[in-house]
Amino acid sequence: MTDRDIDQQLVERVQRGDKGAFDLLVSKYQRKIFRLLSRLIRDHAEVEDVAQEAFIKAYRALPNFRGDSAFYTWLYRIAINTAKNHLVSQGRRAPTSTEADIEEAETFDDGDHLRDLNTPESMLLSKQVGEAVNRAIDQLPEDLRTAIVLREIEGLSYEEIAESMSCPIGTVRSRIFRAREAIAQELKPVLDTAKDKRW
Amino acid sequence: MAARHIATDGKVDTEHLSSLIDGELDPHEAAAVLDALCRDAELQRRWSDLQLVGDALRSTEVAACHVDGFCDRVRKSLADEPTVLAPRQLARPAWRRYSWPGLAVAASVAAIAFVAVPLMRSPAPDAMAQKQIPAAAPVVASTAVLASSQAEAKAAAAIANARALDPYFAAHRELTGGSPLPRAAAYLRPGVGER
Numbered sequence: 162m163t164d165r166d167i168d169q170q171l172v173e174r175v176q177r178g179d180k181g182a183f184d185l186l187v188s189k190y191q192r193k194i195f196r197l198l199s200r201l202i203r204d205h206a207e208v209e210d211v212a213q214e215a216f217i218k219a220y221r222a223l224p225n226f227r228g229d230s231a232f233y234t235w236l237y238r239i240a241i242n243t244a245k246n247h248l249v250s251q252g253r254r255a256p257t258s259t260e261a262d263i264e265e266a267e268t269f270d271d272g273d274h275l276r277d278l279n280t281p282e283s284m285l286l287s288k289q290v291g292e293a294v295n296r297a298i299d300q301l302p303e304d305l306r307t308a309i310v311l312r313e314i315e316g317l318s319y320e321e322i323a324e325s326m327s328c329p330i331g332t333v334r335s336r337i338f339r340a341r342e343a344i345a346q347e348l349k350p351v352l353d354t355a356k357d358k359r360w
Numbered sequence: 361m362a363a364r365h366i367a368t369d370g371k372v373d374t375e376h377l378s379s380l381i382d383g384e385l386d387p388h389e390a391a392a393v394l395d396a397l398c399r400d401a402e403l404q405r406r407w408s409d410l411q412l413v414g415d416a417l418r419s420t421e422v423a424a425c426h427v428d429g430f431c432d433r434v435r436k437s438l439a440d441e442p443t444v445l446a447p448r449q450l451a452r453p454a455w456r457r458y459s460w461p462g463l464a465v466a467a468s469v470a471a472i473a474f475v476a477v478p479l480m481r482s483p484a485p486d487a488m489a490q491k492q493i494p495a496a497a498p499v500v501a502s503t504a505v506l507a508s509s510q511a512e513a514k515a516a517a518a519i520a521n522a523r524a525l526d527p528y529f530a531a532h533r534e535l536t537g538g539s540p541l542p543r544a545a546a547y548l549r550p551g552v553g554e555r
Contacts, residue, residue, distance in 0.1 A: 162390045163383050170394055176446035180438055181398040188408040188431045192415050195425035209427060216434050217441065224446040283424060291420040312382065313417040319384045338378035345409045348416055352426045 168232040175223050183223075187216055190233060194240050199283070201244045211247050215240040289351050297347035301340055308333055309340035372396035374406045381410055 174182035311317045323330045416423035
């Protein structure tokens with residue numbers, strides 16, 4: 162089951178009246194939406210408000226979502242439109258086109274022309290997150306580090322990793338999970354302490 | 361393996377979530393994990409953590425946008441929202457889903473056959489005569505003989521008809537003088553083409 166299938170499953174649960182499934186979509190995509198909106202809106206308090214509004218609009222519109230596009234692509238457009246409306250309502254100029262960003266809906270790639278929207282605070286926090294991830298990976302036992310790198314960086318399947326590491330798939334699954342737990346432990350303090358230093 | 365764990369002890373743990381995120385569960389396993397995930401607040405928290413780790417590994421800039429408590433904020437806002445319900449598609453048996461297109465195709469074929477078959481069965485009289493002779497020939501030898509004699513009779517009649525036209529052709533030749541140009545060419549005014 163692919164990532165898109167999982168999203169579709171969650172969407173169908175929401176469409177059947179399960180609000181809890183929508184929480185899972187929010188927690189999965191909130192950071193990507195924040196990142197997207199922070200390119201359009203500088204003030205981080207406003208970004209949070211607009212992100213919340215976008216998610217609520219998405220929830221209301223979800224009965225009409227048929228899965229023709231990926232959920233995130235659909236959510237992305239709602240977020241962009243919400244941001245534009247917000248800027249217009251504030252008497253600010255909304256971007257006339259976000260065509261350059263459309264492909265980014267499916268990726269994390271940044272356009273160079275948008276990099277100047279990074280603030281010193283956001284760059285510092287991003288650097289701290291990177292350091293925490295690297296520190297966590299460096300501290301991992303060799304087998305866990307290899308498994309997580311092959312999965313997250315090289316994009317190999319469990320089966321391919323099992324072949325590469327000459328171990329059962331169950332072992333691969335366990336190693337990847339343990340590596341993620343370790344990285345989460347290292348990451349959380351950085352993001353918790355940096356709560357008030359966003360963007 | 362994850363499926364066996366879920367099926368035997370009915371318990372979903374974070375390792376299953378990790379496999380779900382990686383797309384390494386089959387649909388049945390994934391459905392079981394999603395069921396548990398939608399019910400269990402602790403699993404939901406772990407899901408958030410794993411998603412955060414995934415974002416951090418792919419893009420530190422995205423992970424740096426994490427805001428604690430944002431999900432709670434959205435959840436509270438949605439608590440006042442009416443629950444959305446998509447209109448469900450009518451549950452139809454599979455045979456009905458596939459039978460309508462089949463019926464449409466069958467109806468089209470029947471309509472075409474209704475119009476085309478009678479046309480194909482009533483060809484022009486000459487063609488019918490031509491068709492009947494070779495079609496009958498291999499069946500019975502005597503029929504073939506009869507058919508060939510009929511054909512000879514037809515040919516003789518045609519020749520007789522042609523002879524009846526001989527006086528007409530003779531008169532035509534006399535009028536034109538057998539020249540490649542008809543006599544009427546003498547009355548053509550010279551220079552007409554030069555105007």
